[in-house]
Amino acid sequence: MTALRDLAATRGVIVCCGSGGVGKTTTAAALAIEGARRGRRACVVTIDPARRLADALGLDALTNTPGTVDGDWPGQLSALMLDTKTTFDQVVARYAATPDQADRIISNGLYRNISGALSGTQEYMAMEKLFELHDSGDYDLIVIDTPPTRNALDFLDAPRRLTKFLDNRIFRLLVMPTRAYLRAVSAASQTVLKTISKVVGTEVVGDAVAFFRAFEGMEEGFRNRAQEVLELLAADDTAFVVVTSPRRDAVIEAVFFAERLDEAGLGVDGLIVNRVHPAFGAEPGAPWVVPDGATPQVAALYENLRDFVQVAGREAAHVAEVAEKVAPAPVAKVPYLADDVHDIDGLGQILQHL
Numbered sequence: 251m252t253a254l255r256d257l258a259a260t261r262g263v264i265v266c267c268g269s270g271g272v273g274k275t276t277t278a279a280a281l282a283i284e285g286a287r288r289g290r291r292a293c294v295v296t297i298d299p300a301r302r303l304a305d306a307l308g309l310d311a312l313t314n315t316p317g318t319v320d321g322d323w324p325g326q327l328s329a330l331m332l333d334t335k336t337t338f339d340q341v342v343a344r345y346a347a348t349p350d351q352a353d354r355i356i357s358n359g360l361y362r363n364i365s366g367a368l369s370g371t372q373e374y375m376a377m378e379k380l381f382e383l384h385d386s387g388d389y390d391l392i393v394i395d396t397p398p399t400r401n402a403l404d405f406l407d408a409p410r411r412l413t414k415f416l417d418n419r420i421f422r423l424l425v426m427p428t429r430a431y432l433r434a435v436s437a438a439s440q441t442v443l444k445t446i447s448k449v450v451g452t453e454v455v456g457d458a459v460a461f462f463r464a465f466e467g468m469e470e471g472f473r474n475r476a477q478e479v480l481e482l483l484a485a486d487d488t489a490f491v492v493v494t495s496p497r498r499d500a501v502i503e504a505v506f507f508a509e510r511l512d513e514a515g516l517g518v519d520g521l522i523v524n525r526v527h528p529a530f531g532a533e534p535g536a537p538w539v540v541p542d543g544a545t546p547q548v549a550a551l552y553e554n555l556r557d558f559v560q561v562a563g564r565e566a567a568h569v570a571e572v573a574e575k576v577a578p579a580p581v582a583k584v585p586y587l588a589d590d591v592h593d594i595d596g597l598g599q600i601l602q603h604l
């Protein structure tokens with residue numbers, strides 16, 4: 251069977267998907283380290299604002315710009331944490347026809363309010379950052395650590411949502427040149443705007459109109475980039491790895507992710523199950539009989555062993571369910587480790603099981 255860690259040597263992009271608390275961030279970091287160990291220029295990106303990635307790499311902090319991670323490997327390892335607002339500003343500056351147009355958008359009140367908080371913005375900017383890093387040619391491998399929520403696959407829809415928004419009739423109306431805008435907006439529309447102004451304030455409505463009109467001429471750039479992002483996600487060089495734990499709730503989420511990827515025509519290239527209990531070489535239904543004459547301490551150990559065997563049996567059934575869903579993708583099981591992973595050595599232990 252193909253070793254899952256080989257993806258770090260053969261693919262250009264690895265997207266790690268999974269629910270919260272399953273070790274997805276440390277898995278992403280481990281795969282990036284494997285790439286560096288194989289002599290590649292690797293970069294790991296997290297869009298999770300928690301410090302887990304920095305902690306796993308033994309760093310004090312991460313920024314929106316790739317920072318080099320020192321280590322004993324022939325390749326290169328970099329890491330960054332997505333800053334949605336900064337990335338959005340950079341995207342605006344890239345597509346604006348002039349610096350003045352970019353300044354008008356970035357200084358707009360509505361833009362300042364939504365650029366870091368609008369639903370779906372984080373996911374779209376993550377895809378922008380992915381494409382930016384890929385397009386730079388600076389890296390052979392980019393590993394993306396996605397948000398720890400059920401919406402972790404929203405990034406697949408983000409480019410499509412943006413394109414749909416840019417094709418919206420109201421948006422197209424508001425970005426028309428001034429004269430056409432004045433002709434197109436009927437008296438009834440102006441009345442609606444006045445009514446809204448009384449509720450939310452004239453300044454808010456003015457910011458909204460100015461925001462949309464400031465985007466005039468930029469739609470094509472966003473639309474083309476969205477299509478390029480979708481093509482990158484669907485490329486043969488991109489791999490999707492589902493990360494889970496053997497808990498029932500986590501497995502349900504993993505099955506959900508696998509189904510979403512399959513619906514998108516992308517598929518799963520690997521499954522990693524973290525924190526698996528050992529089976530102790532015993533069958534789940536084995537009759538654990540306490541030996542005659544056993545001390546209370548020994549009897550308690552037998553009870554404990556029986557509980558562990560039952561837990562391992564339940565976990566094996568859960569894992570089999572999601573493994574069947576992602577077949578024929580390779581499956582790797584990472585056991586409970588003696589210590590939490592908080593440095594490069596700990597990440598190396600994970601790699602031994604991939």
